[in-house]
Amino acid sequence: MGLDFKQIFTAGMILFAVIDILGSIPIIIDLRKKVGHIQSEKASIVAAILMVVFLFVGEEILKLIGIDVNSFAVAGAFIIFFLAIEMILGIQLYKDDAPETAAIVPLAFPLIAGAGTMTTILSLKSEFETINIIVAIVANVIVVYAVLKSSKKLERIFGNQGITVIRKIFGVILLAIAVKLFATNVTNIL
Template structure:
């Protein structure tokens, strides 16, 4: 049970692209006070939690509504995840520009943390699991990953001093490499199941 939680936790943590959202968070709040950054970190964490929980719950209903199989969606989500990972590795990511004061939901929660690739992956993960006990374990993993991300944002001032931008860029590229492996696995499983 503990192993399943850890495995899902690691997958979900990297799917949320924590170091990219941290880098974006720091750049968008460069002139903010420590107190304001911490308050924003809490709001972003809540927004991500609500969004991702809805996606996990709605997975099966969405597939039934549109008549899409889990495997076809798995391949599609895998391709989106692969494209996102390539952008992370190459550094071809645009930091969203916003003139609004409330940036917790848009752009930080959506689409920086919960972009198209994350949406697809969460829908697949939610639809794959049918047992109630396994769903509970998945939700525990999701909450743990979001809390970890929230802590990163909450202590962003400390991380910024320790890593600087160069350190964050290295972590972003490592995240991209991990996501590329996960996307390849998703695509291969979807194709293999389709061929059966």
């Protein structure tokens, strides 16, 4: 019991793969172009709060509203699927009439702390100590904050062509994650 570096590292790496903040760089850059400014601190803090709260009460909230974890994961798969389609085809499905900020939606939720992340947190809860999961969440939020804060620099480094290529590649990866999330959880629903 207590802090365990191995558990923290494993949980952290799993969350890092699911959050996929590096793969979200093209989305972040697009959002910054649409809204002008990304509130990195606000998005990171809200995502961290969502993840920690969900760690403690997520399953109970889902049960309360009559949704099982598998249905929640399938819904998350659809959101990820549509984000991937936008990235691959270069179209815009999500339209906000007058977006003022991209801090909470779609950055904190569903991009960082989305259904895939929430489902993963519930899975980790059955394997790891709660304190270790919290440390892993905080570590990931620090990485997320660093990427959000440096999105302008990353755009300059990669350039427009590089961003387009990365966007397509990660769009396909996101599509694969959506299909896997859907396939894994839809069989449990049926």
